[in-house]
Amino acid sequence: MKIVVSAKNGSRDFECDPGEKILHAGLRRGVELPYECATGTCGTCKAKLVSGRTESAWPDAPGG
Numbered sequence: 001m002k003i004v005v006s007a008k009n010g011s012r013d014f015e016c017d018p019g020e021k022i023l024h025a026g027l028r029r030g031v032e033l034p035y036e037c038a039t040g041t042c043g044t045c046k047a048k049l050v051s052g053r054t055e056s057a058w059p060d061a062p063g064g
Contacts, residue, residue: 005031005047022047022054 003022004013016025023045026033035045040061 005033 001016001018002013003016003025004011005026012026012031014026014029014031016022023033023035023038027035033045036042037044040058043062
């Protein structure tokens, strides 16, 4: 699926494989995304969903 990330410094788009975390897909493709723990615990990678839908592997994540 196509993911588009918009930030103050511009926007980037990349493909995300089924079951792949958006953070991991972006980093693998060289997209600079903010993160610290890479598991959703700290909330550094928290983002706003503008359109579409997601499935959360951990809906009650402390950083969520």
